[in-house]
Amino acid sequence: MMKLQDTLFTVRKISYPNSNTRHGKCKINLIAQHHGEESAASHQIISETSLLQMTKECAQHMSHERYLISSIRQFRLFHPLSPDNIPAIMIEIHITPTEKEGTGLVHRMKAVCTRLGGDGRKFFEIAAELSPIK
Amino acid sequence: MKQHIANDIILQSHPMVDELRSTSANGAKGRLLVKQENPYHSHNHICEIGLMEHMVQCAVAKVKQKALLKDKGYTSATVSEISRFSLNFLPKTNETIESAVKVTSMQGGKATAVAAVYVEGEVAAICRINITLR
Numbered sequence: 001m002m003k004l005q006d007t008l009f010t011v012r013k014i015s016y017p018n019s020n021t022r023h024g025k026c027k028i029n030l031i032a033q034h035h036g037e038e039s040a041a042s043h044q045i046i047s048e049t050s051l052l053q054m055t056k057e058c059a060q061h062m063s064h065e066r067y068l069i070s071s072i073r074q075f076r077l078f079h080p081l082s083p084d085n086i087p088a089i090m091i092e093i094h095i096t097p098t099e100k101e102g103t104g105l106v107h108r109m110k111a112v113c114t115r116l117g118g119d120g121r122k123f124f125e126i127a128a129e130l131s132p133i134k
Numbered sequence: 135m136k137q138h139i140a141n142d143i144i145l146q147s148h149p150m151v152d153e154l155r156s157t158s159a160n161g162a163k164g165r166l167l168v169k170q171e172n173p174y175h176s177h178n179h180i181c182e183i184g185l186m187e188h189m190v191q192c193a194v195a196k197v198k199q200k201a202l203l204k205d206k207g208y209t210s211a212t213v214s215e216i217s218r219f220s221l222n223f224l225p226k227t228n229e230t231i232e233s234a235v236k237v238t239s240m241q242g243g244k245a246t247a248v249a250a251v252y253v254e255g256e257v258a259a260i261c262r263i264n265i266t267l268r
Binding site for chain 2: 047048049052053056068069070071072073074075076077080128
């Protein structure tokens with residue numbers, strides 16, 4: 001279970017469609033917490049940087065790496081996310097290790113977040129470069 | 135003329151701006167002291183997501199100030215896209231980060247700002263932020 005600001009989230013399950021740790025589907029429960037008590041109702045919109053941190057955490061869990069986000073080509077937000085309206089989401093992540101001149105090894109990440117069990121509506125998508133760190 | 139931007143314009147999760155001053159119609163400068171108790175602080179640094187949150191808060195505040203001055207009736211500003219984020223280094227505990235924000239366009243309820251954060255004149259990170267006003 002991880003905490004972002006006042007919102008907890010749990011990575012319920014990570015599945016690997018291609019049986020490798022470079023492509024994963026992370027199922028996440030969003031749980032609002034206020035004053036130490038879980039609350040099913042929350043009007044708190046999860047901020048964009050929290051969504052980014054959530055995605056980074058998922059990428060780390062999925063690939064068993066620790067990362068630094070070294071660059072973001074694009075991080076697009078389509079709809080707001082709130083635990084009140086959206087109890088669970090899925091973030092599908094693709095990671096491609098690449099040798100970059102002058103920088104060394106970077107992991108190019110593409111992530112797409114959709115509602116779990118929903119109509120496939122996208123909440124956000126990210127194209128970024130992650131630097132593995134020890 | 136220096137003008138302090140009211141703190142209540144910065145309506146984000148955890149305040150990541152100690153001071154924000156308008157420098158021109160489109161520009162502002164921000165400041166943040168990196169402290170251990172900051173939620174984005176880890177391993178003697180502020181993390182890259184904390185830097186991004188600082189830039190986002192500065193940009194949103196400046197855009198909202200411009201919108202208020204133009205009296206367009208907007209009541210909220212949300213980030214729709216972050217792009218061209220690039221990280222050079224992570225500022226350390228007790229260092230002061232200074233940022234420069236410039237609103238490059240603002241039309242029809244949409245604004246774009248570019249931001250950079252510095253430590254002692256060295257660029258730590260940059261990014262571009264698209265903001266939607268409602």
